[in-house]
Amino acid sequence: MILSLHLILCVTRSVKCVVVRVIFQIISEMENVTVVIVNITHTAPGSPSKTIRFLNVAFDSSGDSLLAGDHQGNIYVFDLKGNRFNLVQRTMQACTALAFNLRRKTEFLVALADYSIKCFDTETKELVSWMRGHDSSVSSISVNGSGRYAITTSSDTAQLWDLDTFQRKRKLNVRHSVGIQKVFFLPLSNTILSCFKDNSVFAWEFDTLHCKYQLPTPVEGSTLLYKVFAVTRDGRIFVAGGKSNHLHLWCLESKQLIKIIQMPTKVRAVRHLEFLPDSFDGGSNQVLGVLSQDNMMRFINIETCKLLFAIGSHEEGISTAAISPNGRYIASVMENGSVNLYSVQALTQEANKPPPPQFKVVEDWPKCKSEANKLTKVTSGRSERPWKSKGNKIQTRLLKVQANTSLENKENELPGGLNKKRLQALLKGYGEYPAKYRMFVWRSLLQLPENHLAFSSLIDKGTHSAFVNIQNEYPIKSRKLLRVLQRTLSALAHWSAIFGETPYIPLLAFPFVKLFQNNQLICFEVVATVVVNFCQHWFEYFPNPPVNVLSMMENILAHHDKELLQHFIKYNVTSQVYAWPLLETLFSEVLTREEWLKVFDNIFSNHPSYFLMIVVAYIVCSRAPLLHCNQRQDFEYFFHHRNNLDINVVIKEAYHFMEATPPDIHPQRVLDDFIPLTKGQYPVFNKYPKFIVDYQSQEWERIRQDEIEYLRERQLMHELEAKAQERKAEDEAWYRKQELLREAEEQRRKMLVEEEKKLAEQRQRLAAVRRELKVKELQFLDASRRRFLKYQQDQRQMELKRLDDEIARKASMREQETAATVQDVEVRQMELESQRQLFEQHLIKDQESSTQEMKEEIDASRRKADLEDHVVQRLMETDREEKQKAQMLKKI
Numbered sequence: 094m095i096l097s098l099h100l101i102l103c104v105t106r107s108v109k110c111v112v113v114r115v116i117f118q119i120i121s122e123m124e125n126v127t128v129v130i131v132n133i134t135h136t137a138p139g140s141p142s143k144t145i146r147f148l149n150v151a152f153d154s155s156g157d158s159l160l161a162g163d164h165q166g167n168i169y170v171f172d173l174k175g176n177r178f179n180l181v182q183r184t185m186q187a188c189t190a191l192a193f194n195l196r197r198k199t200e201f202l203v204a205l206a207d208y209s210i211k212c213f214d215t216e217t218k219e220l221v222s223w224m225r226g227h228d229s230s231v232s233s234i235s236v237n238g239s240g241r242y243a244i245t246t247s248s249d250t251a252q253l254w255d256l257d258t259f260q261r262k263r264k265l266n267v268r269h270s271v272g273i274q275k276v277f278f279l280p281l282s283n284t285i286l287s288c289f290k291d292n293s294v295f296a297w298e299f300d301t302l303h304c305k306y307q308l309p310t311p312v313e314g315s316t317l318l319y320k321v322f323a324v325t326r327d328g329r330i331f332v333a334g335g336k337s338n339h340l341h342l343w344c345l346e347s348k349q350l351i352k353i354i355q356m357p358t359k360v361r362a363v364r365h366l367e368f369l370p371d372s373f374d375g376g377s378n379q380v381l382g383v384l385s386q387d388n389m390m391r392f393i394n395i396e397t398c399k400l401l402f403a404i405g406s407h408e409e410g411i412s413t414a415a416i417s418p419n420g421r422y423i424a425s426v427m428e429n430g431s432v433n434l435y436s437v438q439a440l441t442q443e444a445n446k447p448p449p450p451q452f453k454v455v456e457d458w459p460k461c462k463s464e465a466n467k468l469t470k471v472t473s474g475r476s477e478r479p480w481k482s483k484g485n486k487i488q489t490r491l492l493k494v495q496a497n498t499s500l501e502n503k504e505n506e507l508p509g510g511l512n513k514k515r516l517q518a519l520l521k522g523y524g525e526y527p528a529k530y531r532m533f534v535w536r537s538l539l540q541l542p543e544n545h546l547a548f549s550s551l552i553d554k555g556t557h558s559a560f561v562n563i564q565n566e567y568p569i570k571s572r573k574l575l576r577v578l579q580r581t582l583s584a585l586a587h588w589s590a591i592f593g594e595t596p597y598i599p600l601l602a603f604p605f606v607k608l609f610q611n612n613q614l615i616c617f618e619v620v621a622t623v624v625v626n627f628c629q630h631w632f633e634y635f636p637n638p639p640v641n642v643l644s645m646m647e648n649i650l651a652h653h654d655k656e657l658l659q660h661f662i663k664y665n666v667t668s669q670v671y672a673w674p675l676l677e678t679l680f681s682e683v684l685t686r687e688e689w690l691k692v693f694d695n696i697f698s699n700h701p702s703y704f705l706m707i708v709v710a711y712i713v714c715s716r717a718p719l720l721h722c723n724q725r726q727d728f729e730y731f732f733h734h735r736n737n738l739d740i741n742v743v744i745k746e747a748y749h750f751m752e753a754t755p756p757d758i759h760p761q762r763v764l765d766d767f768i769p770l771t772k773g774q775y776p777v778f779n780k781y782p783k784f785i786v787d788y789q790s791q792e793w794e795r796i797r798q799d800e801i802e803y804l805r806e807r808q809l810m811h812e813l814e815a816k817a818q819e820r821k822a823e824d825e826a827w828y829r830k831q832e833l834l835r836e837a838e839e840q841r842r843k844m845l846v847e848e849e850k851k852l853a854e855q856r857q858r859l860a861a862v863r864r865e866l867k868v869k870e871l872q873f874l875d876a877s878r879r880r881f882l883k884y885q886q887d888q889r890q891m892e893l894k895r896l897d898d899e900i901a902r903k904a905s906m907r908e909q910e911t912a913a914t915v916q917d918v919e920v921r922q923m924e925l926e927s928q929r930q931l932f933e934q935h936l937i938k939d940q941e942s943s944t945q946e947m948k949e950e951i952d953a954s955r956r957k958a959d960l961e962d963h964v965v966q967r968l969m970e971t972d973r974e975e976k977q978k979a980q981m982l983k984k985i
Contacts, residue, residue, distance in 0.1 A: 128404070128435050128436055128439040128440050129433050129434065129435055130422070130434045130435065130436050131433075131434045132431055132432070132433050132434075133147070133161070133171070133431055133432040133433075133434070134430075134431040135147065135163055135167075135430070135431075144429065144430045144431070145163050145164065145165055145167070145430065146163060146164050146429075146430030147161050147162065147163045147164075147426050147430055147431065147432050148162055148163060148164050148187060148188055148189070148426065149161070149162050149188055149189070149190060149191045149413065149426065150162075150191070150413075150414075150415045150424045150425075150426055150432060151191035151192060151193040151194075151201070151415055152193060152194075152415055152416075152417040152418060152422070152424065153193045153194055153198065154194040154198070154240075154418055155198075155418070155419065156417030156418045156419035156420075156421060156422065157172070157173050157174045157417075157419075158170055158171065158172055158173065158193070159171040159173060159422075159424055159434070160191050160193040160201055161424075161432055162187075162188035162191055162203060163187075163188075163430075164187040165185070165187070166182075166183055166184035166185045166186045166187060166188065166205070167180060167182075167183055167184075168180070168181050168182040168183075168184065168188070168201075168203060168213070169181065170215050173422065173434075179215070181213065181215045181218050182203075182213045182218060184203065184205055184211065186205040186206045186207055187205070187206045188203050188204060188205060188206075189204045189205065189206060189230050189231050189232065190202075190203070190204040190231050190232060190233055190234045190245075191203055191204075191234070192234040192235075192236050192243065194236050194240060194418070195212075195236060195240045195243075195256060196239060196240030196241055196256065197214075197240075199214050199215045199216045199217075200212055200213065200214050200215070200221055201213060201215065202234050202236075202243060204230075204231035204234060204245065206230065208225070208227040208228060208229060208230060208231065208247070209223060209224065209225050209227070210223075210224040210225075210227075210231060210234070210245055210254075211223050211224070212224070212256070212259065221259075222259035224245075224254060224259055224261070226250075226252055226261055226264070227245065227247045227250065227252065228247070228249060228250070229247040229248050229249055229250075230247060230248075231245050231246065231247050232246055232247060232248070232275070233245070233246045233275055233276075233277065234246075235276065235277035235278050236256075236278070237278040237299075238278070238280060238281065240256070241255065241256055241257055242254065242255060242256060242262075242278075242299075243256055244276050244277060244278065244285065246273055246275055246276045246277075247273070248272055248273060249266070249267065249272070249273065250264060250265060250266050250267070250273070251264075251265040251273055251276035251287065252264050252265070253265075253285075263302060265287065267289065271289050271290060271291055272289065272290035273287070273288075273289055273290070274288040274289060274290055274319060274320065274322070275287075275288045275321075275322055276288070277322075277324075278299075279296075279324060279328040279345070280324060280325075280326050280327065280328045280376070281326070281327055281328045281376065282328050283298065283299045283300065284296050284297065284298065284299065284305060284328075285297045285298075285299055285302075286322075286324070286331070288319060288322055288333070290318070292310070292317075292318060292319050293307065293308075294307065294308040294319075294331075294333075294343075295307050295308075296308075296345070306348055308331075308343055308348055309348065309349075309350075317333075317334075317335050317336070317337045317339050317341065318335045318336055319333040319334070319335050319341075320334065320335035320336065320362075320363070320364075321333070321334050321335065321363055321364065321365055321366045322334075322366060323366035323367055323368055323381065324345075324368075325368055325376060325377055325378040326368065326370055326376035326377075326378055327376030327377050327378075328345065328376075329344065329345055329346055329377065330342060330343070330344065330345070330377070330378075330395070331343040331344075331345050332366055332368075332381060332395075333366075334363035334366055334383070335362070335363060336361075336362045336363075337361075337362065337363075338355055338356040338357070338358065338360040338361060338362075338363075338385075339353055339354065339355055339356070340353070340354040340355075340356065340363065340366075340381075340383070341353055342354065342395060352395070354393070354395065354398055356383060356385065356391070356393075357391075357400075359385070359387060360383070360385040360386070360387070360391075361385070361386050362385065362386040363383055363384070363385055363386075364384045364385065364386060364413075365382075365383075365384035365390075365413055365414060366381065366382070366383060366384075367381075367382045367414065367415070367416050368380065368381055368382070368416075369381070369382055369392060369416055369420055369437065370416065370417075370418055370419065370420035371420055372419070372420065372545070372549065374611065374613075377573065379394050379395060379396055379611060380392050380393070380394055380395075380401060381393055381394075381395050382414065382416065382423075384411060384413070384414060387407065387410070388405055388406075388407070388410025388411050388412070388428055389403055389404070389405040389406065389407075389410070389411065390403065390404050390405050390411050390414055390423075390425065391403045392404075392440075401441070402440045402441070404423065404425065404433075404435055404440070405425065405427075409427055409428070409429070409433075410427065410428040411425045411426070411427060411428070411433075412425075412426045412427060412428055413425070413426045414426070416437075420437055421436070421437055421438065422434055422435065422436065422437065423435040423437060423440075507537040507538060507540065511534065511537045513538070513698070516534060516538070516698060517698050517699075520694060520695060520698050524691065524741060524744070525690065525691040525694045526694050528690075531690065531694070532609075532615075534694075535619070535693075535697055536615065538697045538698060539618075539619060539622045539697060539769065540769035540770075541615060541618045541619065541622065541769070541770065542618065542769065542770050542771065542772040542773070543614060543615075543618070544614075544618075544770075544772065544773060544774065544775060545614060547773065547774050547775055548584065548613075548614050548617055548618075551583075551584040551587045551588060551617075552580060552583075552584055552613075554583070554587045555583070556579060556580075556583045557582070557583040557586040557587060557593050558593075559582075559586055559593040559594070560579050560582045560583055560586065560593075560599075563575070563578070563579050563582070563599065566599075567599055567603075573610065574606065574607060574610055577606050577610045577613055577616065578599065578602065578603060578606045580613060581602055581606050581613065581616055581617050581620060582598060582599060582602060584617050585598065585602070585617070585620065585621065585624075588621065588775055588778065589777075589778040589779070591632055591635065591778070592624075594635075594636070595632070595635070596636075597677040597678075600677055600678045600679075600681070601620070601623075601624075601628075601677060601678070601679055602620045603681065604679055604681040604689060605619050605620050605623070606620075618770060621770060621775065621778075622769065622770055623679075624778070625768065625770070625776070625778065626701050626765075626767050626768060627696065627701045627704045629642075629701060629763075629764050629765060630642055630763070630764075631676075638669050638673045638677075639676075642676070642705065643667075643668035643669065643672055643673060644668070645705065645758070645760050645763065646668060646672050646705050646708060646709055646760075647668050647672075648758040649705070649706070649709045649750065649754055649758060649760070650709050650712060650713070652754065652755065652758060653709070653713060653750060653753070653754075654713050654716060656716075656720075657712070657713065657716045657719065657720065660719065660720055661728075664722075664723055664724075664725065664728070665725065666725060666728045670725070670728050670729060670732065671712055671719075671728060671732055672708055672709075672712065674729075674732040674733055675708045675711060675712075675732060676708060679693075680692055680711075682733050682734065682735075683711075683732065683733075683734065683735055683736060684735070684740065685735070688740040691740060691741075691744070692707060692740060692743075692744065695707070695744050695747070699751070700751075700761055700764070700766065700767070701760075701764045701765070701766075701767060702751070702759065702760035702761040702764045703747060703751060705760045705764075706747040706748075706750040706751050706754075706760070707743060707744065707747035709747075709750060710743045710744075710746035710747040710749075710750055711738070711743050713746060714738060714739075714742055714743050714746055715731070715736060715738060718731065718736070719731065
């Protein structure tokens with residue numbers, strides 16, 4: 094029984110309360126499954142047929158509250174958890190855009206038809222702020238991750254607002270010939286993306302508004318004009334669409350167009366794009382919602398380019414839509430003005446429905462009190478249509494139902510409506526499960542609990558210290574695959590400490606990580622289920638290989654192929670060489686992908702002991718090449734590389750070993766039956782020597798601390814060595830400089846001795862010359878004295894002339910300064926005169942205004958006195974007339 098809930102809102106203008114009428118519609122047919130949780134319709138008061146149309150919807154950051162605005166300006170908040178709603182504001186204008194993910198959770202932004210933006214509080218229902226600045230209708234509001242800043246976009250401008258002060262910080266204006274399509278914040282980054290009508294896309298730094306990059310022009314000759322845009326939650330993939338059935342996928346890291354997706358031919362234009370969030374995809378969203386011109390919203394996988402599901406129809410078209418941040422709900426504004434709320438979980442379940450059963454059984458239970466006498470009618474034949482006899486009657490046979498049949502059926506029933514016995518029969522018939530439904534069958538066989546909260550708590554603990562540098566040991570080319578492997582291994586290590594110390598756990602988990610990399614929850618639970626059930630007793634001899642399990646396999650090999658075992662013993666090849674590599678890698682090194690999937694179809698469908706049997710079967714089926722090996726390296730190479738072996742023969746041989754192995758050495762005697770993981774919380778896994786793991790973890794921690802100390806000391810030694818080298822270089826430079834100085838000093842001393850010798854020679858020559866000149870000096874002494882007197886006279890005259898020039902220059906400077914001072918005084922007098930005149934004008938104006946006020950007061954008092962005199966005269970005349978009338982009456 095499916096329950097569909099429709100809400101009809103009736104709002105009266107005279108009454109402030111909102112009346113809600115709830116209509117329940119019960120659909121009894123199980124085939125007509127609806128994914129609409131609620132339909133919200135707002136009808137006008139007094140006329141239920143008239144609908145007040147909703148225009149916009151928006152979710153808050155938690156995804157549990159929905160904001161909706163209609164064309165009359167009514168804003169409603171719907172609490173999806175509390176199952177209630179409230180009218181929070183009446184703006185009396187149609188809203189053009191909404192934003193409900195601000196830093197203050199109770200506040201929201203609404204863009205109105207008068208081009209303004211208002212901020213309201215949902216609890217107090219009061220106006221918080223009113224922002225103006227746009228000259229045209231606001232088409233979108235983008236709020237950054239912190240909730241402090243918002244960008245509002247219209248056709249001609251985009252404005253950046255600070256939501257703490259509600260002040261405009263920046264404004265982007267463009268030419269009318271270009272026009273703006275949308276400006277918004279990129280998630281998880283400090284970048285603003287602006288998209289213009291000429292298909293140009295620019296990225297800007299938020300703090301400085303410097304242009305970081307521009308996306309190149311799309312494919313040459315492309316007629317796609319970008320109209321709508323969407324970005325993944327990690328900010329790496331940018332999608333653009335427009336008046337075409339093509340979508341352009343850009344990688345914002347490489348700034349390259351990486352893919353063009355062509356929608357079905359029914360799609361001629363794209364009106365809205367939005368990614369569907371997923372809690373376990375790390376922000377790299379894979380599902381994109383595409384709203385086209387036919388009012389249908391199709392959800393596609395951008396990696397596989399497959400259509401997953403669609404909402405809306407030609408009869409009930411979608412106008413716009415919003416997806417909750419937690420990925421649980423889709424709110425769509427319909428063409429008729431109502432709002433539909435869809436369940437994403439129900440939509441994905443509809444998309445992932447298992448195929449119809451291939452075998453149909455008709456059962457007839459007669460009405461008998463005794464269960465032992467009950468009969469089951471089973472149609473004979475292997476197809477869906479029963480074989481017909483010549484008389485056109487269905488041939489039937491009666492089978493007695495044993496008492497434990499219902500118990501066995503109950504044990505074989507799996508989640509999803511599957512039966513384990515039927516799956517095993519299908520597997521034996523075809524050898525493998527259909528590739529299209531393999532993942533669904535595996536999830537049913539392993540009975541995965543899908544504990545979202547428990548897995549989220551493990552993921553929230555972050556990367557385990559043992560797998561921080563896993564890329565050094567396992568250099569995987571795909572960054573996404575490496576990230577998923579690191580998260581899965583970290584979750585396993587946080588679940589149980591043994592997995593942080595087990596060296597082969599990455600080899601064991603890698604094939605499942607590669608297979609379920611798009612669903613990390615399923616990946617973790619599959620690996621955990623494999624470890625709990627198919628790796629029983631593996632960790633009892635940790636850190637050594639499981640010698641107990643290997644000894645069981647050696648016993649099985651000894652029973653079925655003694656010659657091969659003797660060959661192994663002859664060349665000192667133990668089970669750690671021929672069995673353990675297959676176990677720890679789960680056959681991933683020796684099988685292809687198709688062979689590996691086929692093997693695990695059979696492993697998951699049987700008892701955990703089958704896993705050991707198939708390892709022994711692989712060894713036995715490879716006996717021919719193994720018997721020719723006589724080097725240990727050859728054996729090691731054989732079990733670590735792919736070999737020419739028919740996997741179907743190995744699988745059949747494993748089934749033969751399951752039946753032919755004696756009970757005393759059969760692993761089924763030691764291994765427990767399959768036990769699924771518990772729901773809600775994962776079981777405690779402590780089947781290992783805890784003291785060894787604790788000691789090993791302590792040793793690892795001690796080694797890590799020693800390594801840190803060693804690195805610190807090595808760094809200190811490097812620093813000391815660098816300082817010593819620097820000091821040595823300085824000393825060598827100083828000694829070299831001193832040597833150069835000493836050499837220079839010696840050279841200077843030699844030069845001084847030579848100069849002294851030259852000076853002595855010059856003195857001797859000078860003495861001779863002096864004697865010659867003494868005579869001439871006496872002759873010219875008189876002439877020199879006279880010439881000296883004349884020279885002194887000339888010097889004094891030149892000094893007097895210089896003093897005269899200096900006096901004239903200073904006099905000229907004094908005159909110039911005097912003239913400048915006079916001019917400044919004149920300018921100052923003019924300023925004072927103008928100020929005086931201005932002051933006199935102000936005084937005259939004030940005097941005139943006071944005079945005018947006095948005149949008005951005098952006129953008012955005069956008018957008042959005249960009015961009072963007039964009133965007194967009228968009163969006197971009235972008294973006189975009354976007296977005259979009284980006298981007249983007396984006379985009469």
